[in-house]
Amino acid sequence: MTAKQRVIRVSTEQPNYVVCVLGTEISIDVNGYIPKGATSFDVRGTSGVRVYVTYNPKLITKPDGTTRWPLNSDVEVMVVMNSPSSALNDNKVRISYYGATGEMVIAKAWLYITCIAISLDADTRRTGMVATNATKKTKWTWGPQGEGAVLLVNCDRDGPSSGNMDNAYPTVQSHADLQDMSLMILTIQGPVGIFDNHKLLLHVSMFDAAKVRVFQANGNESPSSYEHVLGSDKLSYAVKCTDGKAKHSFFVEGLAFPDADFAGLISLHATLLEHSAQSSPATPVFTDTVVFRVAPWLMTPNTQKPLEIFVCSIEKGRNNNQKFLEAVKVLAKKANCELRICPEVDNRGDRWIQDEMEFGYVEAPTKSFPVVFDSPRNRGLKEFPFKKILGPDFGYVTREPKNGRVSSLDSFGNLDVSPPVTVRGKEYPLGRILIGSSFPGSGNRKMTRIVRDFLYAQKVQPPVELYSDWLTVGHVDEFLSFVPAPDRKGFRLLLASPHACLKLFKEKQKDGYGGAALFEGRVGRITLDEILSDEYLHSDSKHVQSCIDWNRNILKRELGLSEQDIIDIPQLFTLEDSTATALFPDMVNMLVLGKHLGIPKPFGPVIHGQCCLEKEVRCLLEPLGLTCTFIDDFFSYHVLSGEVHCATNVCREPFSFHWWNMTP
Incomplete structure (x- = not known):
């Protein structure tokens, strides 16, 4: 047409x-x-x-x-x-x-x-090849039949190891750096002399310029020969046309992820200008346009294959974690997963590596690489993601409020993502992000706006806000987790349940084991009889269960779940200053490595030589083909208000589903 x-x-x-x-x-x-x-x-x-x-x-x-x-x-x-x-x-x-x-x-x-003939082309058909003379390149459309080019934020570091992200520099860092960019080709065919009175201008609007950078290949293999021609502070570039036939190759890199003030769409234009007289300004004859969409940052759920586990080493003091590390090493080997230990010189005494960062990835038709999202909590691990994880084909992104004010809810133990779900006929093939917030209408803690806005702007994993402010720490990983399953939706949602725990304890008491105790061999030994006669604990449990049930209803509605998709994990909490803390190691706060689960050892009442809480959890999860390994994190994490999931972080395999094939 x-x-x-x-x-x-x-x-x-x-x-x-x-x-x-x-x-x-x-x-x-x-x-x-x-x-x-x-x-x-x-x-x-x-x-x-x-x-x-x-x-x-x-x-x-x-x-x-x-x-x-x-x-x-x-x-x-x-x-x-x-x-x-x-x-x-x-x-x-x-x-x-x-x-x-x-x-x-x-x-x-x-x-x-x-x-x-003039054509500005990119991989608008998302095949990995530049589509010459494509007809649908001025609009970006979603879905398997959609068209439009994809642009990566060039946020890894292929250049010097002590440097910044590649897109911080107006130069091509290396040949590997070019692989993170999108190819754009300008093709010209016409007679000799056509550019005596005409010129060709490549240009970008002032609104898009800060989000993109374009380099031109000049026929030399050296990275230093690639000229920065457009974007950042350059709004236009006069293409060097010596005759009527040419093919110019450009490499386009993204500088910014979608966000509250940026929808992710960038338009690049090639305009033919005519000089009717030397003294007159040029007038436009024709404009060709290519629209790119910047690839979103994507999270990976527990059901994705684990690639690498991260954990901190804390060697000194009563709360050192050396035994914990040994247990994680064994579990990593069983799961055939790489283990990376962050030494104390890098973590500076900060053991909560889950709270510091979240692993995700970016994807274009020709390239995909992991990207770590650095939280704004800024404690001992503050420098670790940037200095030790950012590198070749491993990107970095962060968001921090300008006023520097953050709360515990800004730690990334309060950030999770569901497996793929279908809700009332609407498919979410990449799952939905879960973030904890305060009770509706309250003025209590919330995740900082700049982080929430970033998560919402990615579009393809639309967030669900839960109620986590009832917890002292306030993280969603304290009351929920997802594990893979061979049936139904391919996963189960695990929810902490005081009701299930009290029910189990009453059954054991009825069977004559009221004298069996929690924390045998640890501090604060307490028998089943004492627990079940504690009116305050019953009151606390009723409150906590109501908070979890509120979230249960949200999760069922927003993830399209039924009761058969949910497993209640026995867990008790106590209220301290109106917020809740796990009474014994919080078992839903687990490490999921495929079918291998690293679960906080609860130190529950031992009956017939076996912890009744461990036995109950095995009965609930092992029929799904899962293997339960209970890890002692009592002194190294639990008494410090965290558990196994808080202590670890996992980089996982990307989805096989391409994000551009969905419809947000």
């Missing part, structure tokens, strides 16, 4: 000359200079020109047996070129004007046309 280009006026006094871009139309104004006495016209073109007439059949009767048309504003002459010109002005159109008798030509007007 051709696009209407512009209106050209012709004159019988002198010939007119025009440049036409292949694939566009010229509308010839035959009524602007009508010679005296003329009432009709006909139009003919040379072999390289296709001429046709459009008219309003309600007002104009098409002539029979003649090519002459009445001179009327409702008749329009259209010209389309068949191929690029081989020489300047090699195509002609003649308009002949006739008088009232229609027999004699009163006058003629000549239009000389030079045709040039």
